[in-house]
Amino acid sequence: MTTQKCDIGRIPRIMCELCSIFEEYASADGDGKTLTKAELKNLVEKEMCPMLKEAKNSSRVDDLMSAMDHDGNAKVDFQEFATTIIAFTCICHESMKE
């Protein structure tokens, strides 16, 4: 599926989309600023399904939660979310080069 090029350029649209995906799932409990484990599980199941099919398995979500939750407060803020997504992207990009 190729995404149409729009006049603002694809990078700003990607940035906005990351922000809105995060807000959409972080708002389930009304907070909108951080992802709880339940909200992260929901995001992973709906938006990252091929990568973490076993998200139904709670320990997989625990693993992801601890990978993302850098400050250990049992919640994932936007910076933690975005940094982890980019780490996954760099790993995928490396594996594409092999």
Add this chain to the structure above:
Amino acid sequence: MTTQKCDIGRIPRIMCELCSIFEEYASADGDGKTLTKAELKNLVEKEMCPMLKEAKNSSRVDDLMSAMDHDGNAKVDFQEFATTIIAFTCICHESMKE
């Protein structure tokens, strides 16, 4: 412009799109692995235009190049590119909250 939700989830699609945008512009000189200053300028003008309208102004591109080129080798690899895009995204997300 809302992007349609596709079954693989929006996150993998964003990750793939970042990889393909980078490769598209990094391949102008046949290398495909790093962005030269000229390739970065082209990417910025076409894909980040609202953020850096003055990309025509070479010193703006120099500023961006030094912001991205963490190892100082006068080229931007994918990790440097993706990390900087996420830093911009976090700044935008913060300013959206104010």
